[in-house]
Structures are given as C-alpha cells and as structure tokens.
Amino acid sequence: KILIRERFIGLYGYLIVFFSAWLFIYISGQPHLAAPYMWGAALVICAFVAPIGIRILSPVVRKTILHMPFSEESKARLSSWVDILANIFFAKDTPKLLLMSVAGTLLWVTAIKAVALGFGLPTPFVELAAVGTLVEVIRIIPMTIQGIGIREGVFAYLFGALGHNSNQGYAIGIMIYLALSVAIVLTGPIGTLLGYFSKPRKAA
Helix, strand or coil, X not given: CHHHHHHHHHHHHHHHHHHHHHHHHHHCCCCCCCHHXXXXXXXXXXXXXXXXXXXXXXXXXHHHHHCCCCCHHHHHHHHHHHHHHHHCCCCCCHHHXXXXXXXXXXXXXXXXXXXXXXCXXXXXXXXXXXXXXXXXXXXXXXXXXXXXXXXXXXXXXXXXXXXXXXXXXXXXHHHHHHHHHHHHHHHHHHHHHHHHHHCCCCCC
C-alpha cells in the first residue's frame, strides 16, 4: 500500500505542476494550445475529481469487486487501490507529501532549464514545466521500460507544439533523459554504500 500511495502522490505532483504551468500559459496569451496540452488539462481535472467520486462510491465499488470473476489476490489488490484513491486527499500527511512531490518536480524542471540554457535556449521555465511534466505523465503508460525510446520524441513534439524548434527539443530531451538514466543507475551503488557505512562497527 505504501508503494502504491507513493506512486499516486508522485503522479499528482506532476499533475499539479503541469496544470499550473498550462493555466499560466493559457491565461498569458496562448489560448490555442496544441491538443496534447488540452487533453492533459482534462486529464488533471478527471484525476482530481476521481478520488472524491471513489470516496463517495467506495462501498459500492468494494461490493462490485467482490463479485468480479478474479482471484482473491486480485480482488484484494483492487480493493487496496480503491482504499488508497478514496483517502489520498484526506490523509493527514497528504498536503506535506504533495508539497514535497511538487518541490521535487520543480527541481526536475530546473534541471531541464539548465540543459536548455546550455544549448543557448532561453525557453521560459513555465513552458519547460508544461513539457517536462506532461512527458512524465505519458511515460507512465506501460509501453516501454522507463519510457526509453519514446520520452525524447514526445519531449521534442511537445516542445515544438509550443512554437519552438523540435530538433532543439529533441537534443534537450536526449541530454536530460541520459542524465536521468545515469542518475538512476548510480542510485543503487550509492544506496548500497550508504547502507554499508551506516552500519554500526563492531568493536575490535
């Protein structure tokens, strides 16, 4: 349950940053945004309405799950998801966790901004936030491993949809996701070393 909740909190962190960026861009003079951004905004609205609806209808949903032709393990897993979604906005620590998720997402956008500046592209932070977070939401779809092979292309397309050069967007995407992949690979050894050095040493 903790892992599933962490995934949902992380997703909502992306959605909050995306919707805020989309709304800013929309209000500031680009009302005719490309379709993916409009669909993304609609997804955010549905994602925030769904937990409230599930919370209200949770007793009915649980009864429905009990009568599904699934194994007991699958039913228990579905019920767990229902419980997490029904309470995701109502747990005491949710605001703090969402704030941490949003802060982490903004750090990720800051990294994208740094790469863009390295290419000599002074792209507005809010536009990079819209592009970077929507890519992460699309990457959740289980078509590839970690979105490798699709995220760079999607980044380039979304970058170009805001009126920028798609080729430059692809270059930014390659660099930022290469750095991300290296960071993920290094996380394991670094975590192992930290665990090793944090162990208490036996007296000789």
